[in-house]
Amino acid sequence: MSVLPSTRIYEGTRIPSPVPTILExxxxxxxxxxxxxxxxxxxxxxxxxxxxxVVDLDGETVAGIRAxxxxxxxxxxxxxxxxxxxxxxxxxxxxxxxxxxxxxLVYVMAIEKLLGHEIPRRAVWxxxxxxxxxxxxxxLVWLGTSALELGAISLFWYCFDDRDQIxxxxxxxxxxxxxxxxFQVGGLAEDIPPGFTNEARRFCxxxxxxVDEYEAILDRNAIWLERTKGVGLLSADDALALGQTGPMLRxxxxxxxxxxxxxxxxxxxxxxxxxxxxNGDVYDRYKVHMDEMxxxxxxxxxxxxxxxxxxxxxxxxxxxxxxxxxxxELHTSMESLIHxxxxxxxxxxxxxxxxxxxxESPRGEAGCYLVSDGSARPWRVKFxxxxxxxxxxxxxxxxxxxxxxxIAAAGSLDPxxxxxxx
Amino acid sequence: MTGYESVPGVVETRVSxxxxxxxxxxxxxxxxxxxxxxxxGFNMLVDIAAADYLGWGEQEVAGYIGTAGGRDLNxxxxxxxARGPEPKPKRFSVSYxxxxxxxxxxxxxVQVWLDDDEPVASVIEVWPAADWFEREAFDxxxxxxxxxxNLVRILMPEDWEGHPLRKDYPLGGEPVRFSDED
Numbered sequence: 001m002s003v004l005p006s007t008r009i010y011e012g013t014r015i016p017s018p019v020p021t022i023l024e025x026x027x028x029x030x031x032x033x034x035x036x037x038x039x040x041x042x043x044x045x046x047x048x049x050x051x052x053x054v055v056d057l058d059g060e061t062v063a064g065i066r067a068x069x070x071x072x073x074x075x076x077x078x079x080x081x082x083x084x085x086x087x088x089x090x091x092x093x094x095x096x097x098x099x100x101x102x103x104x105l106v107y108v109m110a111i112e113k114l115l116g117h118e119i120p121r122r123a124v125w126x127x128x129x130x131x132x133x134x135x136x137x138x139x140l141v142w143l144g145t146s147a148l149e150l151g152a153i154s155l156f157w158y159c160f161d162d163r164d165q166i167x168x169x170x171x172x173x174x175x176x177x178x179x180x181x182x183f184q185v186g187g188l189a190e191d192i193p194p195g196f197t198n199e200a201r202r203f204c205x206x207x208x209x210x211v212d213e214y215e216a217i218l219d220r221n222a223i224w225l226e227r228t229k230g231v232g233l234l235s236a237d238d239a240l241a242l243g244q245t246g247p248m249l250r251x252x253x254x255x256x257x258x259x260x261x262x263x264x265x266x267x268x269x270x271x272x273x274x275x276x277x278x279n280g281d282v283y284d285r286y287k288v289h290m291d292e293m294x295x296x297x298x299x300x301x302x303x304x305x306x307x308x309x310x311x312x313x314x315x316x317x318x319x320x321x322x323x324x325x326x327x328x329e330l331h332t333s334m335e336s337l338i339h340x341x342x343x344x345x346x347x348x349x350x351x352x353x354x355x356x357x358x359x360e361s362p363r364g365e366a367g368c369y370l371v372s373d374g375s376a377r378p379w380r381v382k383f384x385x386x387x388x389x390x391x392x393x394x395x396x397x398x399x400x401x402x403x404x405x406x407i408a409a410a411g412s413l414d415p416x417x418x419x420x421x422x
Numbered sequence: 423m424t425g426y427e428s429v430p431g432v433v434e435t436r437v438s439x440x441x442x443x444x445x446x447x448x449x450x451x452x453x454x455x456x457x458x459x460x461x462x463g464f465n466m467l468v469d470i471a472a473a474d475y476l477g478w479g480e481q482e483v484a485g486y487i488g489t490a491g492g493r494d495l496n497x498x499x500x501x502x503x504a505r506g507p508e509p510k511p512k513r514f515s516v517s518y519x520x521x522x523x524x525x526x527x528x529x530x531x532v533q534v535w536l537d538d539d540e541p542v543a544s545v546i547e548v549w550p551a552a553d554w555f556e557r558e559a560f561d562x563x564x565x566x567x568x569x570x571x572n573l574v575r576i577l578m579p580e581d582w583e584g585h586p587l588r589k590d591y592p593l594g595g596e597p598v599r600f601s602d603e604d
Contacts, residue, residue: 019572020553021554070576070577073577078587078591078593241551243549262527353438354438354439355439356471356531367469369471373478373479374507379475380471384468384469384471384519388554389551392551392553392554422577
């Protein structure tokens with residue numbers, strides 16, 4: 001199948017001009033004296049966090065819109081420049097707090113690219129398993145909150161129940177439920193604990209049934225179908241022009257997934273399908289999310305088998321200038337103690353250079369641009385936030401929709417404001 | 423690293439860490455981008471990343487953030503660099519990360535170098551996705567994009583002074599509101 005589709009959802013482009021992210025009221029379609037300007041957010045229960053939408057309403061129709069972000073800007077990138085490479089890893093998962101492992105993964109992968117590390121197989125499989133569990137976690141949060149915003153309250157509780165099981169698995173490997181800092185430069189912080197694969201398999205048994213149930217709840221719900229089908233349209237050309245990635249792009253008919261098209265870790269060694277839907281509306285975005293959860297379970301299963309096969313193998317590279325020495329050596333070896341002290345206090349050095357590494361996070365392409373001057377601290381850290389890019393499409397997808405559909409459309413962008421604002 | 427010979431305005435091409443970088447003359451950036459999009463199929467602008475190289479390769483001082491009275495890292499027994507990094511041509515770099523979404527995926531980085539207060543043309547006509555990316559680079563790094571119709575702050579408050587990601591902007595140096603002086 002070709003990557004780019006031949007069908008078009010609508011003729012031409014709907015991207016506003018000259019500013020692509022601001023939809024101005026068209027005086028030929030609306031009487032300007034009828035326009036009511038409403039501030040929607042930043043504190044509103046259905047804006048997915050502190051997103052502010054300035055909406056120009058003509059009756060109940062959205063005539064103009066502008067998204068305002070920055071309410072959660074915390075200066076992560078500036079802070080990371082002042083910390084050593086070793087310490088700054090802690091910041092990465094806090095940026096997108098719903099898909100924390102994905103951000104952590106892209107950051108350590110970028111540092112490893114500068115260092116030229118080849119990661120042990122066991123660490124690769126563990127990273128893939130956890131990255132896919134994160135994807136399921138993130139999609140569950142998206143599904144629960146999006147359905148909640150459209151009035152399907154019960155689904156929220158079901159989704160968060162399943163999400164809790166994933167957090168239990170994270171707690172098992174990293175000790176904390178979120179922001180585990182389990183991925184280290186060079187591999188993992190510790191080996192996968194005994195019993196993890198069995199627990200994860202149990203989850204993989206129950207999760208596909210849950211997805212079927214959620215789909216049954218929503219797909220036979222006339223209100224859900226009415227409010228999602230044909231709403232929030234985005235054509236493939238407009239999606240590409242606006243830099244959309246992930247489920248947004250695949251719901252517009254573009255068969256693109258970094259895990260398959262530009263494989264990293266060991267995604268070329270596992271079997272999975274990339275769900276693609278052609279209609280570019282909220283319903284298709286929902287279908288992409290549902291199918292991706294099923295595919296992620298498939299990938300997790302294969303990773304768990306490989307984890308069992310690689311039992312006892314190393315889980316972090318043997319590079320004593322970068323990686324902390326094994327804990328037990330600290331009691332017997334002075335060299336190890338010195339290395340431990342030096343890595344924790346002044347940090348390890350990373351060769352000079354600039355890299356850009358991208359992975360398929362739950363919301364699309366999460367990228368990390370790093371500049372190193374060869375010292376123990378990053379010179380520049382820049383995250384490519386998929387939520388930031390997704391929100392640029394707001395003005396394109398809500399043209400002439402009703403204010404109630406605006407909720408569904410904005411929610412389908414799957415923005416996490418921590419990610420967008422950094 | 424072939425196929426980029428026809429891109430207009432290229433000053434330097436290099437490959438490092440398996441990544442292709444095209445350094446482009448800032449005055450011909452839009453031509454180069456239009457060529458990359460139209461002829462070479464880079465249909466997606468993934469990100470715009472600006473970096474400030476003020477103080478690049480200079481002696482560092484130790485301390486939590488770095489103070490003038492701190493330890494000299496280049497003295498024996500400290501952890502200064504054995505060799506300074508390669509010097510940079512100008513203060514700011516702006517990197518456009520391009521992606522070809524299609525049957526032959528490829529990535530390339532287009533880079534322009536700018537002095538303080540030197541503007542660069544907006545690529546919003548080539549990729550509409552540049553809108554917020556350029557606003558972010560303006561907000562946090564103070565890069566001016568000519569031709570952008572709405573170049574206002576995006577992450578910082580509208581009345582903020584300074585550009586926080588510049589190297590001469592201190593960490594923790596923002597004024598505190600509601601202090602005794604207000």
